[in-house]
Amino acid sequence: EVGLGLSCSSITIQLLQTDLWSKFNDLGTEMIITKNGRRMFPVVKVGLRDLHPHKTYMVYLDMIAVDTRRYRYVYPSSRWMVAGTGEPLGDHSPYIHPDSPSTGAQWMAAPSIAFDRLKLTNNKTRLTKGQIILHSMQKYQPRIWVQEVDPSTTCADLPSFINPSQAESASFPETTFITVTAYQNQQITRLKIDSNPFAKGFRDTTKQKE
Amino acid sequence: EVGLGLSCSSITIQLLQTDLWSKFNDLGTEMIITKNGRRMFPVVKVGLRDLHPHKTYMVYLDMIAVDTRRYRYVYPSSRWMVAGTGEPLGDHSPYIHPDSPSTGAQWMAAPSIAFDRLKLTNNKTRLTKGQIILHSMQKYQPRIWVQEVDPSTTCADLPSFINPSQAESASFPETTFITVTAYQNQQITRLKIDSNPFAKGFRDTTKQKE
DNA sequence: ATGTTTCCACCTAGGTGAAAACTT
DNA sequence: AAGTTTTCACCTAGGTGGAAACAT
Numbered sequence: 001e002v003g004l005g006l007s008c009s010s011i012t013i014q015l016l017q018t019d020l021w022s023k024f025n026d027l028g029t030e031m032i033i034t035k036n037g038r039r040m041f042p043v044v045k046v047g048l049r050d051l052h053p054h055k056t057y058m059v060y061l062d063m064i065a066v067d068t069r070r071y072r073y074v075y076p077s078s079r080w081m082v083a084g085t086g087e088p089l090g091d092h093s094p095y096i097h098p099d100s101p102s103t104g105a106q107w108m109a110a111p112s113i114a115f116d117r118l119k120l121t122n123n124k125t126r127l128t129k130g131q132i133i134l135h136s137m138q139k140y141q142p143r144i145w146v147q148e149v150d151p152s153t154t155c156a157d158l159p160s161f162i163n164p165s166q167a168e169s170a171s172f173p174e175t176t177f178i179t180v181t182a183y184q185n186q187q188i189t190r191l192k193i194d195s196n197p198f199a200k201g202f203r204d205t206t207k208q209k210e
Numbered sequence: 211e212v213g214l215g216l217s218c219s220s221i222t223i224q225l226l227q228t229d230l231w232s233k234f235n236d237l238g239t240e241m242i243i244t245k246n247g248r249r250m251f252p253v254v255k256v257g258l259r260d261l262h263p264h265k266t267y268m269v270y271l272d273m274i275a276v277d278t279r280r281y282r283y284v285y286p287s288s289r290w291m292v293a294g295t296g297e298p299l300g301d302h303s304p305y306i307h308p309d310s311p312s313t314g315a316q317w318m319a320a321p322s323i324a325f326d327r328l329k330l331t332n333n334k335t336r337l338t339k340g341q342i343i344l345h346s347m348q349k350y351q352p353r354i355w356v357q358e359v360d361p362s363t364t365c366a367d368l369p370s371f372i373n374p375s376q377a378e379s380a381s382f383p384e385t386t387f388i389t390v391t392a393y394q395n396q397q398i399t400r401l402k403i404d405s406n407p408f409a410k411g412f413r414d415t416t417k418q419k420e
Numbered sequence: 421a422t423g424t425t426t427c428c429a430c431c432t433a434g435g436t437g438a439a440a441a442c443t444t
Numbered sequence: 445a446a447g448t449t450t451t452c453a454c455c456t457a458g459g460t461g462g463a464a465a466c467a468t
Contacts, residue, residue: 053362109364152263154319181449198435200455245426391425408459410431
């Protein structure tokens with residue numbers, strides 16, 4: 001309901017690193033999911049404003065299924081095409097930002113609230129904490145929630161305190177992505193290798209021959 | 211003023227891992243300090259109780275100079291002996307626990323509040339954040355502070371909010387240590403290698419001949 | 421000489437794309 | 445054969461004791 005990335009009814013949730021997200025979005029963002037869980041790249045980072053400094057809030061993230069289709073990368077045209085009907089997104093508990101709960105002043109003082117520890121997986125069975133289960137080759141979009149909670153809320157209580165009807169949320173079109181288990185578009189691979197310190201292509205493997 | 215590790219006037223600060231600390235203390239705990247900063251081992255870990263669930267607290271740690279002497283490890287007897295007068299402990303800003311500030315409920319819900327990121331250094335010039343400057347070959351003791359603060363306190367405000375006169379503290383005799391730049395007592399080395407996954411002795415270095 | 425500090429090869433820990441393996 | 449997933453060697457990042465260097 002927010003869409004343009006600015007204001008909710010009262011709380012402001014702003015997407016950061018919009019340039020990076022847009023660069024990926026132009027190529028058709030591919031997000032890798034693996035059995036053991038893979039971090040997102042780009043990372044979802046937001047800034048918060050217009051919270052009450054003294055009140056306590058939780059911040060969490062869940063995924064929206066953009067549609068119910070399955071996609072396929074077609075090589076001659078190098079484009080993503082619809083390839084049948086996908087599976088519905090299962091009910092998943094949201095990823096709670098590890099700084100939760102914190103006061104409004106603390107959230108607003110942070111220059112960037114990053115969801116860099118979140119991992120995406122295709123492993124339906126083992127439900128590891130901090131991971132969100134998605135289906136491969138489908139289109140999703142992250143959504144950020146901000147919810148006021150009682151100051152005595154602890155991490156252990158958090159899941160039961162989540163109540164979207166009492167929370168405000170925002171989602172950003174430039175963060176839409178298609179899940180893959182291996183990159184399809186080599187331009188995406190190159191862009192990620194250039195942006196992510198962990199992502200470096202292989203060197204020459206003939207060195208063992210010496 | 212607390213000493214036995216139980217109650218302050220109202221807030222309870224309990225040292226955890228007392229067995230490990232006592233084991234080191236029996237041998238004369240040596241704590242390595244380096245130019246770039248070295249983590250403590252053992253790590254100071256505490257549990258908190260009797261806080262007000264809704265109130266906001268900061269938790270921080272500083273060091274007490276146990277005495278003004280300099281020590282030396284004497285090999286024939288394998289014991290630490292007094293070796294002159296040391297330098298006074300400089301005024302240092304305390305190490306603020308990274309979960310600060312949090313509500314009483316959050317602190318009490320934590321099974322262990324660990325100061326594992328704190329680093330000790332002998333580098334007087336460059337004051338890197340998260341490090342405490344100590345003098346080598348002197349005797350110190352960590353002290354834990356708990357201070358109630360305004361809920362709108364942010365991380366940026368923290369140093370100016372620190373006011374020991376409004377805080378309660380505790381210190382534990384079994385955490386006393388002597389600073390070194392290299393281990394003196396080989397039993398301490400062995401004990402740490404057995405306890406710390408990062409501390410492994412060197413393997414045979416002749417492999418390059420092969 | 422001897423006591424003290426710095427430097428560095430060896431670890432742990434864990435993220436990543438490409439090759440290999442697995443489907444259908 | 446072609447599409448999809450798993451595995452794994454190669455990275456980054458950073459903690460650690462011992463050897464080497466530095467004092468005095």
